[in-house]
Amino acid sequence: MKVIKNNKIKLTLEDGLFDTVNYILLGILGIMFLYPIVYVFSAAVSTPYQVETGQVVLFPKGFHLDSLLAAMNLELFWISYLNTIIIVIGGTVTSMFFTILGAYVLSKENLKYRSFWIIMVVFTMWFDPGMIPRYLNFRDLGLINTYSSVLIGFAVNTFNVIILKSFFESVPKSLEESARIDGANQFQVLWNIYLPLSTAALTTVSLFYAVSRWNGYFWTMILLTDERKAPIQVFLKKLVVDRVALAETNALITPESLTSPTTIIYSVIVLSIIPMMIIYPFIQGFFKKGVNIGAVKE
Secondary structure (H helix, E strand, O other), rough: OOOEEEEEEEHHHHHHHHHHHHHHHHHHHHHHHHHHHHHHHHOOOOOOOEEEEEOOOOOOOOOHHHHHHHHHHHOOHHHHHHHHHHHHHHHHHHHHHHHHHHHHOOOOOOOOOHHHHHHHHHHHHHHHOHHHHHHHHHHHHOOOOOHHHOOOOOOOOOOHHHHHHHHOOOOOOOHHHHHHOOOOHHHHHHHHHHHHHHHHHHHHHHHHHHHHHHOOOOHHHHHHHOOOOOOHHHHHHHHHHHHHHOOHHHHOOOOOOOOHHHHHHHHHHHHHHHHHHHHHHHHHHHHHHHOOOHHHHH
Protein backbone atom coordinates (compact mmCIF):
# COMPACT_ATOMS: atom_id res chain seq x y z
CA MET A 1 0.00 0.00 0.00
CA LYS A 2 1.29 3.48 -0.91
CA VAL A 3 1.23 6.23 1.75
CA ILE A 4 0.99 9.90 0.74
CA LYS A 5 3.18 12.09 2.97
CA ASN A 6 4.17 15.72 2.32
CA ASN A 7 2.67 15.54 -1.18
CA LYS A 8 4.96 12.61 -1.99
CA ILE A 9 4.06 8.98 -2.43
CA LYS A 10 5.99 6.84 0.01
CA LEU A 11 6.23 3.13 -0.73
CA THR A 12 5.56 0.68 2.05
CA LEU A 13 7.88 -2.26 2.69
CA GLU A 14 5.56 -4.62 0.82
CA ASP A 15 5.40 -2.32 -2.24
CA GLY A 16 9.15 -1.88 -2.26
CA LEU A 17 9.72 -5.63 -2.04
CA PHE A 18 7.19 -6.26 -4.80
CA ASP A 19 8.85 -3.70 -7.10
CA THR A 20 12.30 -5.10 -6.38
CA VAL A 21 11.24 -8.65 -7.25
CA ASN A 22 9.59 -7.35 -10.42
CA TYR A 23 12.75 -5.54 -11.50
CA ILE A 24 14.87 -8.61 -10.84
CA LEU A 25 12.57 -10.94 -12.79
CA LEU A 26 12.23 -8.50 -15.68
CA GLY A 27 15.99 -8.03 -15.73
CA ILE A 28 16.55 -11.81 -15.90
CA LEU A 29 13.99 -12.17 -18.68
CA GLY A 30 15.54 -9.25 -20.54
CA ILE A 31 18.98 -10.89 -20.40
CA MET A 32 17.52 -14.23 -21.56
CA PHE A 33 15.93 -12.61 -24.61
CA LEU A 34 18.85 -10.29 -25.37
CA TYR A 35 21.67 -12.82 -25.09
CA PRO A 36 20.86 -14.85 -28.25
CA ILE A 37 20.77 -11.64 -30.31
CA VAL A 38 24.13 -10.47 -28.94
CA TYR A 39 25.64 -13.91 -29.48
CA VAL A 40 24.48 -14.12 -33.09
CA PHE A 41 25.97 -10.69 -33.85
CA SER A 42 29.22 -11.66 -32.10
CA ALA A 43 29.51 -14.98 -33.92
CA ALA A 44 28.91 -13.29 -37.28
CA VAL A 45 31.95 -11.02 -36.87
CA SER A 46 34.27 -13.39 -35.00
CA THR A 47 37.01 -15.67 -36.31
CA PRO A 48 35.44 -18.95 -37.53
CA TYR A 49 37.91 -21.09 -35.58
CA GLN A 50 36.95 -19.43 -32.29
CA VAL A 51 33.25 -19.83 -33.07
CA GLU A 52 33.63 -23.50 -33.97
CA THR A 53 35.66 -24.24 -30.84
CA GLY A 54 33.13 -22.51 -28.56
CA GLN A 55 35.38 -19.63 -27.49
CA VAL A 56 32.79 -17.00 -28.37
CA VAL A 57 30.46 -16.66 -25.40
CA LEU A 58 29.24 -13.08 -25.49
CA PHE A 59 31.53 -10.59 -27.21
CA PRO A 60 33.27 -11.04 -30.61
CA LYS A 61 36.76 -12.49 -30.79
CA GLY A 62 39.02 -11.67 -33.71
CA PHE A 63 36.67 -9.04 -35.15
CA HIS A 64 36.35 -9.04 -38.95
CA LEU A 65 33.60 -8.76 -41.57
CA ASP A 66 34.63 -11.52 -43.98
CA SER A 67 31.67 -13.76 -43.09
CA LEU A 68 29.20 -10.89 -43.59
CA LEU A 69 30.71 -10.08 -46.98
CA ALA A 70 30.71 -13.77 -47.93
CA ALA A 71 27.04 -14.03 -46.93
CA MET A 72 26.11 -11.07 -49.12
CA ASN A 73 27.98 -12.64 -52.04
CA LEU A 74 26.13 -15.95 -51.80
CA GLU A 75 24.15 -17.00 -54.84
CA LEU A 76 20.45 -16.12 -54.54
CA PHE A 77 21.00 -14.13 -51.32
CA TRP A 78 19.84 -10.80 -52.70
CA ILE A 79 17.12 -12.45 -54.79
CA SER A 80 15.79 -14.10 -51.62
CA TYR A 81 16.01 -10.77 -49.80
CA LEU A 82 14.02 -9.07 -52.56
CA ASN A 83 11.45 -11.88 -52.47
CA THR A 84 11.08 -11.35 -48.72
CA ILE A 85 10.48 -7.62 -49.18
CA ILE A 86 7.87 -8.33 -51.86
CA ILE A 87 6.09 -10.85 -49.64
CA VAL A 88 6.22 -8.59 -46.57
CA ILE A 89 4.97 -5.44 -48.30
CA GLY A 90 2.47 -7.17 -50.57
CA GLY A 91 1.31 -9.52 -47.84
CA THR A 92 0.89 -6.79 -45.23
CA VAL A 93 -1.10 -4.57 -47.60
CA THR A 94 -3.29 -7.50 -48.62
CA SER A 95 -3.81 -8.61 -45.03
CA MET A 96 -4.68 -5.12 -43.82
CA PHE A 97 -7.16 -4.64 -46.67
CA PHE A 98 -9.16 -7.75 -45.81
CA THR A 99 -8.74 -7.35 -42.05
CA ILE A 100 -9.98 -3.75 -42.06
CA LEU A 101 -13.02 -4.59 -44.15
CA GLY A 102 -13.87 -7.64 -42.06
CA ALA A 103 -13.39 -5.84 -38.73
CA TYR A 104 -15.42 -2.84 -39.89
CA VAL A 105 -18.37 -4.96 -40.94
CA LEU A 106 -18.33 -7.05 -37.75
CA SER A 107 -18.19 -3.90 -35.60
CA LYS A 108 -21.62 -2.78 -36.86
CA GLU A 109 -24.38 -3.52 -34.37
CA ASN A 110 -27.01 -3.37 -37.10
CA LEU A 111 -25.32 -6.13 -39.11
CA LYS A 112 -27.90 -8.82 -39.81
CA TYR A 113 -27.10 -12.07 -37.99
CA ARG A 114 -24.04 -10.35 -36.46
CA SER A 115 -23.58 -12.89 -33.68
CA PHE A 116 -23.62 -15.74 -36.17
CA TRP A 117 -20.93 -14.14 -38.37
CA ILE A 118 -18.74 -13.37 -35.36
CA ILE A 119 -18.99 -17.00 -34.21
CA MET A 120 -18.12 -18.21 -37.71
CA VAL A 121 -15.05 -15.97 -37.81
CA VAL A 122 -13.88 -16.95 -34.32
CA PHE A 123 -14.50 -20.61 -35.18
CA THR A 124 -11.57 -20.49 -37.62
CA MET A 125 -9.30 -19.47 -34.74
CA TRP A 126 -10.31 -22.47 -32.66
CA PHE A 127 -10.25 -25.14 -35.37
CA ASP A 128 -7.57 -25.39 -38.07
CA PRO A 129 -8.22 -27.44 -41.24
CA GLY A 130 -4.79 -29.07 -41.03
CA MET A 131 -1.74 -29.01 -43.23
CA ILE A 132 -2.69 -31.65 -45.82
CA PRO A 133 -6.23 -30.37 -46.59
CA ARG A 134 -4.85 -26.84 -46.86
CA TYR A 135 -2.11 -27.92 -49.25
CA LEU A 136 -4.58 -29.89 -51.37
CA ASN A 137 -6.76 -26.81 -51.53
CA PHE A 138 -3.86 -24.72 -52.83
CA ARG A 139 -2.99 -27.43 -55.35
CA ASP A 140 -6.54 -27.75 -56.67
CA LEU A 141 -6.74 -23.97 -57.06
CA GLY A 142 -3.54 -23.97 -59.10
CA LEU A 143 -1.68 -21.74 -56.63
CA ILE A 144 1.45 -23.84 -56.15
CA ASN A 145 4.64 -21.89 -56.88
CA THR A 146 2.81 -18.56 -57.11
CA TYR A 147 3.02 -15.54 -54.84
CA SER A 148 -0.79 -15.50 -54.71
CA SER A 149 -0.77 -18.60 -52.53
CA VAL A 150 1.31 -16.82 -49.89
CA LEU A 151 -0.20 -13.36 -50.20
CA ILE A 152 -3.89 -14.31 -50.34
CA GLY A 153 -3.90 -17.77 -48.80
CA PHE A 154 -2.70 -16.42 -45.43
CA ALA A 155 -4.10 -12.92 -45.71
CA VAL A 156 -6.31 -12.86 -42.62
CA ASN A 157 -5.47 -13.61 -39.02
CA THR A 158 -8.63 -14.05 -36.96
CA PHE A 159 -7.04 -12.64 -33.81
CA ASN A 160 -6.12 -9.43 -35.62
CA VAL A 161 -9.65 -9.10 -36.97
CA ILE A 162 -11.05 -9.33 -33.44
CA ILE A 163 -8.55 -6.75 -32.19
CA LEU A 164 -9.40 -4.27 -34.94
CA LYS A 165 -13.11 -4.92 -34.50
CA SER A 166 -12.82 -3.91 -30.83
CA PHE A 167 -11.00 -0.74 -31.79
CA PHE A 168 -13.65 0.21 -34.33
CA GLU A 169 -16.38 -0.36 -31.76
CA SER A 170 -14.77 2.29 -29.52
CA VAL A 171 -15.16 5.02 -32.17
CA PRO A 172 -17.98 7.39 -31.11
CA LYS A 173 -21.15 6.56 -33.04
CA SER A 174 -22.06 10.25 -33.16
CA LEU A 175 -19.24 10.89 -35.64
CA GLU A 176 -20.58 8.25 -38.01
CA GLU A 177 -24.13 9.51 -37.65
CA SER A 178 -23.03 13.06 -38.53
CA ALA A 179 -21.20 11.79 -41.61
CA ARG A 180 -24.19 9.72 -42.70
CA ILE A 181 -26.46 12.77 -42.37
CA ASP A 182 -24.07 14.65 -44.66
CA GLY A 183 -24.50 11.89 -47.25
CA ALA A 184 -21.35 9.85 -46.69
CA ASN A 185 -21.51 6.18 -47.66
CA GLN A 186 -19.94 3.31 -45.73
CA PHE A 187 -16.59 3.49 -47.53
CA GLN A 188 -16.34 7.24 -46.94
CA VAL A 189 -17.16 6.76 -43.24
CA LEU A 190 -14.50 4.07 -42.98
CA TRP A 191 -11.86 6.09 -44.84
CA ASN A 192 -12.50 9.52 -43.31
CA ILE A 193 -13.52 8.64 -39.74
CA TYR A 194 -12.59 5.15 -38.60
CA LEU A 195 -9.14 4.83 -40.14
CA PRO A 196 -7.78 8.23 -38.99
CA LEU A 197 -8.99 7.54 -35.44
CA SER A 198 -7.44 4.05 -35.40
CA THR A 199 -3.88 4.90 -36.45
CA ALA A 200 -2.30 3.23 -33.43
CA ALA A 201 -4.39 0.08 -33.86
CA LEU A 202 -3.68 -0.11 -37.59
CA THR A 203 0.05 0.34 -37.03
CA THR A 204 0.11 -2.35 -34.36
CA VAL A 205 -1.79 -4.88 -36.46
CA SER A 206 0.32 -4.01 -39.51
CA LEU A 207 3.47 -4.77 -37.54
CA PHE A 208 2.02 -8.11 -36.44
CA TYR A 209 1.41 -9.02 -40.07
CA ALA A 210 4.79 -7.71 -41.25
CA VAL A 211 6.75 -9.64 -38.61
CA SER A 212 4.74 -12.78 -39.34
CA ARG A 213 5.45 -12.42 -43.06
CA TRP A 214 9.12 -11.70 -42.50
CA ASN A 215 9.68 -14.68 -40.18
CA GLY A 216 7.44 -17.14 -42.01
CA TYR A 217 9.20 -19.91 -43.85
CA PHE A 218 7.27 -23.19 -43.60
CA TRP A 219 4.42 -22.51 -46.01
CA THR A 220 6.59 -20.43 -48.33
CA MET A 221 8.97 -23.39 -48.45
CA ILE A 222 6.09 -25.76 -49.26
CA LEU A 223 4.25 -23.57 -51.77
CA LEU A 224 7.10 -21.74 -53.52
CA THR A 225 9.02 -24.61 -55.05
CA ASP A 226 11.22 -22.39 -57.22
CA GLU A 227 14.35 -21.32 -55.32
CA ARG A 228 14.34 -17.97 -57.13
CA LYS A 229 10.95 -17.18 -55.55
CA ALA A 230 11.84 -18.27 -52.02
CA PRO A 231 12.27 -15.68 -49.23
CA ILE A 232 15.35 -15.20 -47.06
CA GLN A 233 14.07 -17.52 -44.31
CA VAL A 234 13.81 -20.46 -46.72
CA PHE A 235 17.26 -19.55 -48.03
CA LEU A 236 18.56 -19.61 -44.44
CA LYS A 237 16.95 -22.97 -43.78
CA LYS A 238 18.73 -24.38 -46.84
CA LEU A 239 22.05 -23.08 -45.50
CA VAL A 240 21.46 -24.85 -42.17
CA VAL A 241 20.71 -28.12 -43.97
CA ASP A 242 23.81 -27.72 -46.12
CA ARG A 243 25.90 -27.05 -42.99
CA VAL A 244 24.85 -30.41 -41.54
CA ALA A 245 25.86 -32.03 -44.81
CA LEU A 246 29.23 -30.26 -44.61
CA ALA A 247 30.05 -31.41 -41.08
CA GLU A 248 33.41 -32.74 -42.26
CA THR A 249 34.29 -29.36 -43.73
CA ASN A 250 33.61 -27.68 -40.39
CA ALA A 251 36.13 -30.01 -38.77
CA LEU A 252 38.83 -28.63 -41.10
CA ILE A 253 38.45 -25.03 -39.92
CA THR A 254 41.84 -23.62 -38.87
CA PRO A 255 42.81 -20.44 -36.97
CA GLU A 256 43.67 -18.89 -40.34
CA SER A 257 40.23 -19.52 -41.86
CA LEU A 258 38.32 -16.32 -42.66
CA THR A 259 34.89 -17.88 -43.14
CA SER A 260 33.02 -21.07 -42.33
CA PRO A 261 29.51 -22.40 -43.00
CA THR A 262 28.58 -21.63 -39.37
CA THR A 263 29.71 -17.99 -39.38
CA ILE A 264 28.07 -17.43 -42.76
CA ILE A 265 24.79 -18.75 -41.34
CA TYR A 266 25.10 -16.36 -38.39
CA SER A 267 25.81 -13.56 -40.84
CA VAL A 268 22.67 -14.32 -42.84
CA ILE A 269 20.66 -14.33 -39.61
CA VAL A 270 22.07 -10.91 -38.72
CA LEU A 271 21.29 -9.51 -42.16
CA SER A 272 17.76 -10.92 -41.98
CA ILE A 273 16.86 -9.36 -38.62
CA ILE A 274 18.43 -5.92 -39.10
CA PRO A 275 15.41 -4.41 -40.97
CA MET A 276 12.98 -5.32 -38.20
CA MET A 277 15.37 -4.04 -35.54
CA ILE A 278 15.60 -0.72 -37.38
CA ILE A 279 11.87 -0.33 -37.97
CA TYR A 280 10.59 -1.43 -34.56
CA PRO A 281 11.86 1.53 -32.45
CA PHE A 282 10.10 4.02 -34.73
CA ILE A 283 6.68 2.43 -34.25
CA GLN A 284 7.08 1.19 -30.68
CA GLY A 285 5.16 4.22 -29.40
CA PHE A 286 2.04 3.08 -31.24
CA PHE A 287 1.84 -0.04 -29.06
CA LYS A 288 1.22 1.98 -25.92
CA LYS A 289 -1.49 3.97 -27.71
CA GLY A 290 -2.95 0.79 -29.16
CA VAL A 291 -3.39 -0.75 -25.73
CA ASN A 292 -5.40 2.26 -24.53
CA ILE A 293 -7.70 2.46 -27.55
CA GLY A 294 -11.07 0.99 -26.67
CA ALA A 295 -10.51 1.36 -22.94
CA VAL A 296 -12.37 4.69 -22.80
CA LYS A 297 -16.11 4.40 -23.23
CA GLU A 298 -18.57 7.09 -24.20
